[in-house]
Amino acid sequence: MNVVLPGDSLPIENDASASISIGPGIYKSPQTQEIIPSSAGIINIKDTKQNTNRLIYIDSNSKRYIPQTNDFVIGIITGVFGENYKVQLQDFSQSVQLSMMAFPNASRKNRPNLKVGQAVYARVSQAIPEIDVELECIDATTGKEGGFGLLDESGYIFSVNLNFSRELLFNQNSPILEKLASRCKFEIAIGINGKIWIKCGDGIPIQKEGSSSNGNEEEDNKQQSKDSSKNYVYDLKCTLAATRYIQSCQHLKSEEIDAELKKLFNF
Amino acid sequence: MGKDIDISTNQEHFVREALKLGIRTDGRSLLESRKPIISLSPDLYGFVEIEWGLTKLAVRISAEILQPYEDRPFEGLFTINTEISPMASPHFENGKNTDDEVLISRLIEKAIRRSNALDLESLCIVAGSKVWSIRADIHFLNFDGGLIDSACLGVMTALQHFKKPDISVNGEDIIIHSLDERQPVALSILHVPICVSFSFFNPGAVEENIKGDLNEEISIIDCTQQEELLRDGTLVITINKNRELIQISKSGGLPIDATMLMDLSSRALLIAEELTDMVKDLLKKDEQERYKKLNLKMLQAENSR
Amino acid sequence: MSATPSTSILSQVDGSAQLLLGPIKVLASVTGPIEAKARQELPTLASLEIIVRPATGVSSTREKLLEDKLRSLLQSIIVRHKYPRQLIQVVIQFLSSDSDHSANAKAFTSNELNAAINCVYFALIDANIALFSSFASVSLCILPSSDSFILNPTIAQLNESESHHVICFDIKDKQADKILLVESQGSFSEKQFYLAIDEASKECETIHNKYQRHCIVEKIREDFVWKF
Numbered sequence: 001m002n003v004v005l006p007g008d009s010l011p012i013e014n015d016a017s018a019s020i021s022i023g024p025g026i027y028k029s030p031q032t033q034e035i036i037p038s039s040a041g042i043i044n045i046k047d048t049k050q051n052t053n054r055l056i057y058i059d060s061n062s063k064r065y066i067p068q069t070n071d072f073v074i075g076i077i078t079g080v081f082g083e084n085y086k087v088q089l090q091d092f093s094q095s096v097q098l099s100m101m102a103f104p105n106a107s108r109k110n111r112p113n114l115k116v117g118q119a120v121y122a123r124v125s126q127a128i129p130e131i132d133v134e135l136e137c138i139d140a141t142t143g144k145e146g147g148f149g150l151l152d153e154s155g156y157i158f159s160v161n162l163n164f165s166r167e168l169l170f171n172q173n174s175p176i177l178e179k180l181a182s183r184c185k186f187e188i189a190i191g192i193n194g195k196i197w198i199k200c201g202d203g204i205p206i207q208k209e210g211s212s213s214n215g216n217e218e219e220d221n222k223q224q225s226k227d228s229s230k231n232y233v234y235d236l237k238c239t240l241a242a243t244r245y246i247q248s249c250q251h252l253k254s255e256e257i258d259a260e261l262k263k264l265f266n267f
Numbered sequence: 268m269g270k271d272i273d274i275s276t277n278q279e280h281f282v283r284e285a286l287k288l289g290i291r292t293d294g295r296s297l298l299e300s301r302k303p304i305i306s307l308s309p310d311l312y313g314f315v316e317i318e319w320g321l322t323k324l325a326v327r328i329s330a331e332i333l334q335p336y337e338d339r340p341f342e343g344l345f346t347i348n349t350e351i352s353p354m355a356s357p358h359f360e361n362g363k364n365t366d367d368e369v370l371i372s373r374l375i376e377k378a379i380r381r382s383n384a385l386d387l388e389s390l391c392i393v394a395g396s397k398v399w400s401i402r403a404d405i406h407f408l409n410f411d412g413g414l415i416d417s418a419c420l421g422v423m424t425a426l427q428h429f430k431k432p433d434i435s436v437n438g439e440d441i442i443i444h445s446l447d448e449r450q451p452v453a454l455s456i457l458h459v460p461i462c463v464s465f466s467f468f469n470p471g472a473v474e475e476n477i478k479g480d481l482n483e484e485i486s487i488i489d490c491t492q493q494e495e496l497l498r499d500g501t502l503v504i505t506i507n508k509n510r511e512l513i514q515i516s517k518s519g520g521l522p523i524d525a526t527m528l529m530d531l532s533s534r535a536l537l538i539a540e541e542l543t544d545m546v547k548d549l550l551k552k553d554e555q556e557r558y559k560k561l562n563l564k565m566l567q568a569e570n571s572r
Numbered sequence: 573m574s575a576t577p578s579t580s581i582l583s584q585v586d587g588s589a590q591l592l593l594g595p596i597k598v599l600a601s602v603t604g605p606i607e608a609k610a611r612q613e614l615p616t617l618a619s620l621e622i623i624v625r626p627a628t629g630v631s632s633t634r635e636k637l638l639e640d641k642l643r644s645l646l647q648s649i650i651v652r653h654k655y656p657r658q659l660i661q662v663v664i665q666f667l668s669s670d671s672d673h674s675a676n677a678k679a680f681t682s683n684e685l686n687a688a689i690n691c692v693y694f695a696l697i698d699a700n701i702a703l704f705s706s707f708a709s710v711s712l713c714i715l716p717s718s719d720s721f722i723l724n725p726t727i728a729q730l731n732e733s734e735s736h737h738v739i740c741f742d743i744k745d746k747q748a749d750k751i752l753l754v755e756s757q758g759s760f761s762e763k764q765f766y767l768a769i770d771e772a773s774k775e776c777e778t779i780h781n782k783y784q785r786h787c788i789v790e791k792i793r794e795d796f797v798w799k800f
Contacts, residue, residue, distance in 0.1 A: 001789075001792070001793065001796075001800070003788070003789050003792055005697075005706050005784075005785065005788060006697075006702075006703035006704065006705050006706050007703075007704075007705030007706040007742065007743045007744045007745065007749075008744075008745060008746075009744075009745050025702075027651055027654065027702055027704075030653075036704070036705075038651050038654070038702035038703055038704070039697075039700050039701075039702055039703070040697045040700075040788050040792065041700075041792060042792060042796065059796075060700050060792070060795075061700065061792070061795035061796070062586065062587075062699065062700030063586045063587075063699070064586040064603070064604065064605065064606070064699065064700070066605065066655075076273050076274075076275045078273050088273045091270075091272050091273065091357070091358075092270050092272075092357045092358075092603065092606040092607060093605075093606055093607060094606070094607040094608075094657070094658065095607070115276070117273075117274070117275055117276035117279070118275070118276055118277075119275045119276075119277055129654070129655065129656050129657070129658075130615070130616070130656050130657065151277065152277075153276055153277050153280040153281075155277060155281075156277055156278065156281040157275050157277045157278055158278075161795070163795060163796065164798075167798065167799070176798070197277065204280060204281060204284045206280070233288055236281075236284060236285055236288065236290070237290070239281070240285065240290065240292060240294075243292075244294070249798060250797075250798070251794075251797060252797065252798060253797055253798065253800070254798055254800075257798075270607075308668070311668055311672055314667070314668060316667075321583050323581075323582065325667050327627050327628045327667070327668075329628040329629065348630070350630075352623060352625055352663050352665065353585075353601075353603065353621075353623065353661050353663055354582065354585060354588075354599070354601040354663040354665055355584065356584040356585075357584070357585065357603045357606060357661060358584075361621075361623050361663075402628065402629065404627070404628050404629065406625070406627075406665055406667065408582060408599060408665065409581075409582040409583055409584055410584050411583065411584070
């Protein structure tokens with residue numbers, strides 16, 4: 001583990017031949033063109049094969065998400081203005097925009113119907129710090145849904161630290177989700193902004209809105225719900241256990257994970 | 268107004284469905300309170316830190332000599348400061364009272380000050396001109412629900428822990444003896460009120476709330492922040508170990524029936540008894556520690572002579 | 573320096589730290605970058621909201637003074653261009669201080685300022701706010717008719733002293749580089765002042781290399797515990 005702190009000099013020789021790409025945690029002073037580390041964390045230096053390009057970034061933990069283009073995020077709709085949704089990526093952060101046209105097959109007449117409080121999985125399409133950040137719920141290359149869009153109420157949403165959400169999303173070898181899969185069937189959406197949507201089994205049933213109740217129907221519903229209720233209780237417990245498992249994995253060594261999983265799924 | 272916290276319908280849906288099955292997101296049962304961890308300062312009097320789940324706060328008691336109010340010449344002064352800084356949560360703004368903040372400070376005020384938990388007349392030094400003024404500063408450090416319960420516990424523990432310097436009165440002159448000179452004096456506490464908050468969730472649709480004949484409200488003790496954001500109504504019961512009910516404050520939710528209220532009150536009593544005893548034990552231990560230290564000091568002083 | 577810092581102790585803010593420095597116990601929290609109010613917003617820079625709260629009583633001019641000193645320091649150390657139009661909120665809460673032990677402590681702010689600076693460093697690192705460099709500060713006093721210093725003086729020592737100083741250095745490559753803040757009070761000669769600065773730069777390096785680095789490496793190890 002190679003840790004740098006702000007004020008340290010970066011462990012790189014200054015040869016002008018290789019161009020340098022800087023990532024998170026590195027700051028380039030506009031006046032002196034000097035590259036300095038601006039946060040404390042683990043430094044990563046990667047050279048491309050031909051040694052023509054060098055990538056430098058600092059991996060560090062934080063709780064506050066700063067939008068970057070092409071990030072996959074989970075946001076909550078907090079309002080509508082004009083043809084845009086106002087979306088909150090994190091409490092107290094500046095809200096971002098999601099155009100109603102940034103959905104597959106959307107047009108002036110065929111608008112998406114999202115309500116305040118609902119969650120979406122989206123891609124940051126534009127992130128310039130000086131102006132409003134924009135999201136889109138469409139795969140730009142194919143014009144199709146591509147996994148983006150509404151995250152329905154059958155799943156639960158919770159938060160983790162940002163470095164942990166990156167680990168879950170990008171580290172293919174991470175054992176955390178694999179181990180969870182040995183316990184239950186689940187669907188997961190990981191936002192790089194530290195929000196995770198998870199649904200185990202079939203999730204929690206969603207009541208259809210405006211289902212007016214007359215006597216007979218209610219009876220039917222009751223019968224139906226009794227059949228599925230056992231499953232649904234189990235799925236709910238699984239979802240909760242999975243949530244707590246992922247949250248506690250943030251603070252566990254890899255050898256402690258199994259015990260935690262066993263403890264939480266003991267019901 | 269403070270900054271809003273937005274909560275997704277996913278969370279709301281899940282929390283409500285789980286509560287219908289008697290499950291809470293942090294694994295507690297519905298009527299299970301979080302266990303507070305109380306730490307008393309070993310060197311200062313009236314400095315208490317409380318960890319109540321993730322909720323954290325510190326209480327400082329301070330005393331000074333002031334002139335009493337003209338209409339109450341025999342009574343000391345007692346103020347409780349419940350200002351919440353953005354440290355507890357960015358939801359709270361500095362210097363601006365949010366509605367939550369006003370509610371918290373009023374409930375605490377009623378629970379402790381207006382129930383005469385602190386004997387104000389014992390704070391009088393010279394009638395009409397000099398009295399002790401006791402001030403309790405509550406510093407909320409982290410917010411995860413249960414601010415009222417933890418703040419009340421914190422203030423009551425700190426008041427019992429606090430000792431004011433001894434004084435001698437000579438006509439109009441008052442000599443304040445330093446802590447080394449004379450043993451400080453504890454405050455006179457008349458009773459120990461404990462607040463217990465219940466929260467209500469209405470499992471049915473909104474319409475049922477209005478009809479009110481089908482009372483199936485789910486009541487839970489000691490909400491976390493997430494549950495506080497979603498709840499339909501709250502009830503705060505302040506009670507002491509002597510089975511004296513000090514306040515009942517209910518806002519929102521369905522009408523509550525008498526048997527339910529009785530049931531919740533007796534639950535509150537159990538918690539109050541438990542917490543009061545816990546604080547008493549802690550204070551006793553602290554007292555013994557201090558006594559030991561003092562003895563050691565005196566022995567050392569004798570040796571050096 | 574008997575500093576025992578701990579970080580990430582509060583869940584609702586983005587970064588937090590607690591520091592014990594003699595009789596002073598102080599907590600710092602940092603939240604940001606978050607949405608700024610219209611009146612706070614700066615078009616090209618992050619705005620800073622700094623709140624200092626005393627252990628007992630309401631905040632007075634004393635706390636406002638501390639807020640001002642901290643603001644001038646933090647403005648030059650945070651890379652504010654990185655977060656235009658955003659707000660960074662810093663709260664310093666004292667839980668116990670010198671004034672709990674002696675009555676005339678209210679006359680001095682140097683020990684509290686020193687504790688606040690050293691504590692806020694850890695909170696900023698915990699919140700992952702971009703900084704130009706690390707920093708550390710020292711509180712010291714010069715006794716009458718001598719050139720010797722007392723580091724982290726008690727109130728009694730401050731009372732006797734001829735002058736007292738809080739000196740904050742930025743740290744580049746484990747070495748004290750530039751002076752970020754000097755607060756001096758009392759009468760002192762030019763020579764004494766230069767000696768004081770010299771002494772402070774050495775002490776700042778010690779603080780950084782002995783405590784800050786160690787604590788942050790531990791913190792990062794804790795943050796990435798599942799990786800190792």
